[in-house]
Amino acid sequence: MLKIKRVPTVVSNYQKDEASDESVGCGRNCLGACCINGARLPLYACKKLDKSGAGEKPVAFLESLVLGEWEDRFQRGLFRYDVTACETKVIPGKYGFVAQLNEGRHLKKRPTEFRVDKVLQSFDGNKFNFTKVGQEELLFQFEAGEDSEVQFFPCMPLDAENSPSVVAINVSPIEYGHVLLIPRVLDCLPQRIDHKSLLLALHMAAEAANPYFRLGYNSLGAFATINHLHFQAYYLAMPFPLEKAPSKKMVTTASGVKISELLSYPVRSLLFEGGSSMQDLSDTVSDACVCLQNNNIPFNILIADCGRQIFLMPQCYAEKQALGEVSPEVLETQVNPAVWEISGHMVLKRKEDYEGASEENAWRLLAEASLSEERFKEVNALIFEAIGCSYQGEELEGTVIGQDNPSGSVNQKSNRTHGGPITNGTASECLVLQ
C-alpha cells in the first residue's frame, strides 16, 4: 500500500480534521436528511445542446449566475481569504506559466495520510463529503435540460428524488469564481468518472460560453482531496500553457472524435476534440477514463474551449512521492501537481518560490508527474483498445492528400459531419493524378 502525507485543501467551511470530530447533528443547514427539507436553490437547466455554439459572446446567463452568486458569497465573507489580493504573474518564457503567491491557501496543519495506489475507492460517509457543506456554500442546482431553451428557476426546492447536481463555492479559491460542480450530490458517488457526470461537466463548460472558464478533475491518486465526485472550475482570462502546446493527431474515432498527443509539454497528455456531438466526445473520454480507473492509473482532466477540447493527463507523481523518488527541491515547494498545476497555473505558498518562479522550475516539477515515454505508449494502447480504436503508431489513418499511391490503398476516413455528397471512394478520388 502506498501512501503520502499531505495537508488536504479545505474546500468547505464545514470540512474538519478527521481526528477532531464528528457528529454533525444539525441545525447546521447541511444537505443531510436532517436539514434538506425546505432547502431551496436557484436551478439552471441548460438547453439540449448538440454542438457548442460558436465563439465568445456577451456575458452569458450562466456566467452571470456564477459570478453574481460568487460575488455575493465573497462579500459575505464565506471565503478563507481574498484571492484577488494574492499577487499573481505570468512567468517569462515561451509558455507563460502563471504563478500565484498564496500563503493563506494551505493550512499550517498536520498533514494527513492519503492512499495513493488505489484510484477506485468506495465512498466513506464518515469522511467529509459534500452533503456536509452548509447550504450557504451552494450557489445553484445545475442540470442538463431536455428543452431547446435554457430554463431558470430562481428558487427551486432541492428534491432528493430528482438527484440534483449542485454548484458550490470552493472556500480556498485558486482564482476568482472557483466553484465545485457536484453531480447528483445526494447519491454520494465516489470520485470516479462516469459517462453521465462527464457529460454534465461538458454542458456546464458549453453553457458558460467562455473559453476562460475551464473545468478540471483530479482522480484519486492524482491529488483529489475528497472522495466524493466533483469537478472544479474557475475564471482565468488568459490561456493555460497546456492549451498552447502543439499537438499531433493520432487517430480519429468512428464517431469523429479526434485524439492527439501533446508535443513539447512536460506532462505527456492526450487531447480529445470534435465528435459529431458533445455526447460522442464525452463518451469517448469517459471510456478512456474508465479504462484508466480500471487499470489503477491516476489521471487529471481539463475541459477547455467551452467544452470543445478535453485534455487527459495520466500521472504518477504521488506514486513517485510515496516511493521517495521525487527530488527534494521539488518536494519542498509543496506544490502538488493536480489539474490546475499541470495546466500551468501554480499556486505557491512561499515567497521565495514565487520570487524565484521560472519556466524551468515549473517544467521540472511537472515533468516529475508525467508518465515516461514507454509507459505513456502502453497506457495509450490500453485506452485505444478501450475506445475501440486502432492505432498503429506512426501509420496514421486520416486524410492524406498528395499521396503518390494511385492504387488508393490508403483508407479515406470519412470525417464528414455535415451534409453534402459522400464520395464512396478512397483517397484517390481526391487526387489529381499527375
Add this chain to the structure above:
Amino acid sequence: MSITQSSASLFTTTEEEKEGTFTTRYSLWIKEALDELPHSFTITDPFISGHPIVFASPGFLKMTGYSREEVIGRNGRAFQGPKTNRRSIMEIREAIREERPVQVSILNYRKSGSPFWMLFHMIPVFGNDDGRVIHFVAVQVPISGQKMRNGSGCSEMVFGSCRREVCLGSFVHQERALPVECDEQELENWEHCEASESEKLKSAEAVGSVLSVLTRYSEFAGRLVCGKRNCLRGADCLSSSLVISLGRIKQSFVLTNPCLPDMPIVYASDAFLTLTGYKRHEVLGQNCRFLSGVDTDSSVLYEMKECILKGQPCTVQILNYSNRKDKSTFWNLLHISPVRNASGKTAYFVGVQMEASCKDIESKELRPETRQLSVVGAVRVAVRSSFMVTC
C-alpha cells in the same frame, strides 16, 4: 431571457455610430484612400463594445461575398465556422489580448457558406502620443493550398500558439507545386494549410500599405498613429484588451481610478451612457459627482465616501440627475466596490447602477441584486487578468 439586452431599448446604430471614431481619428478622404488599395483587409476598433469591424476593403467584400453593410459592426468571428481550427482562433484571440501582431493560417467561410483557407495577418495600430491601441488592422491573403504537405507525420501537426521555437523541429516546406484540386468538403478536413513564402510576403506588404495610409491620414488629422508603441500607456488609459473584456458586460457601470486626482471615471459602459444620457467624452475623466444634484441626499454621498476610504463595498440608493432629453432624475440603486489587479492591490472602483424602477423581475430572471453583483464579478475577472500580459 438573456440579460444581454439592457432595459432601455437598443437604439438602431447608424453607419457613423458603428464606425465609431474611425472617421474622426483620421482626416477626410481616409475611406476613399483605403478603398483604393487592392488588398483584402479589415480594420477593427477595440474600444467599441464587441470589438467590431469599422472598415472593410473592397477586396475583403469581394473575397467573402458580403456587402459593406453586412460587415461593418460585426466581429471577425462571424467569418469563422465549425471547422475553423480552434488553435488558430486562440492564437488570434491571444494576439489581440497581448496587443501584438499575429500571422496564422485559418479556415474562413464566405457568405455562401463555402470555406476557404487564408493567411490572416493582423497588427495593432498605436496612438503615437498616448501609446494605446487605436485599431487592429487585419489582412487576409487567400492560400492556394499548393503547398500541401505530403506524408503522415507532418500533416497532422497543429502548431501551438506559443513562440515558434517551441514547435517541433523544422517544418519542411514542400516546394513541389502539386496542383491539388479538392472539393470544398476536403478543405474543411485539412488540419492545416501552410502559406507559401510569397503569400506571407504579400500579407506583410499589404499590412505595410494599409499602415502607411493610416499613418499619413492620421498625421493630417493631427494625431499620429504608428505600428509600434512609442510611449507607455498613461494611467488613465485602459489597455485595449481590458476594454474588450469590459465591453462584454451589458449593464450600466463605470470604473473609476482612486489613484488619480479626484478619482475620475476611466471607463463607462454603453448602458451607463444610455441611462444617464451623457456622451462618453463628457464623462471620461470626470468624477461621478456630476450625477448628483440639488436633491441628492448628502448623507448618502458621505456614506459612499466613507466606504471608498475604507476600501469596502456598499450599496446605496441615490437620487441622480440625467442628461437625457427630459433631464429627468432617477433613483439609482448604486453598488460600489474596490477592484484589485494582478498585483493584489486596489486598482479601480467599480460602480454598478441600477435604476430603481427597473426592479420588475420576471420570474425567470436573475434577481436584480445578483445581476448587479455579476457585473462586479465580471469586472474583477477582467481587471485581474488584464495586467498579466506576457512581454
